[in-house]
Amino acid sequence: MKFSKEEKAMWLEDWRRSGKVAWAYAKENGLCPQTFLKWTKVKAEDSPCFVEVPMKKIQSFEATQEILIERGDVKIHIPMSLGCMELRTVFSALRDMV
Numbered sequence: 001m002k003f004s005k006e007e008k009a010m011w012l013e014d015w016r017r018s019g020k021v022a023w024a025y026a027k028e029n030g031l032c033p034q035t036f037l038k039w040t041k042v043k044a045e046d047s048p049c050f051v052e053v054p055m056k057k058i059q060s061f062e063a064t065q066e067i068l069i070e071r072g073d074v075k076i077h078i079p080m081s082l083g084c085m086e087l088r089t090v091f092s093a094l095r096d097m098v
Contacts, residue, residue: 008039015040019056069094 003011015025015036026036069076078090 011036012039016052017054019054 011029011031015022018025020028022037022040023033025031026033066080067078069078076094078087082090
């Protein structure tokens with residue numbers, strides 16, 4: 001079965017929000033796992049500067065002292081002690097810089 005770019009994007013967005021492993025997600029949704037895995041491989045030029053991180057993933061970082069973002073020679077250390085609103089402000093400022 002062929003899927004349009006829009007359909008692939010819809011499946012990928014739903015998968016990212018699910019927090020599931022790609023292989024399991026594909027099987028659960030009647031998609032060919034090998035094909036779906038190919039969809040998940042993003043080309044460098046198609047890669048966004050920032051991506052949404054599901055809350056489940058953020059909560060798993062609670063034992064960590066900080067979030068480290070590296071891009072080239074730039075390293076940004078963000079303390080985990082920041083609240084959600086403070087993190088939003090930081091990420092909004094970073095997005096505006098790009």
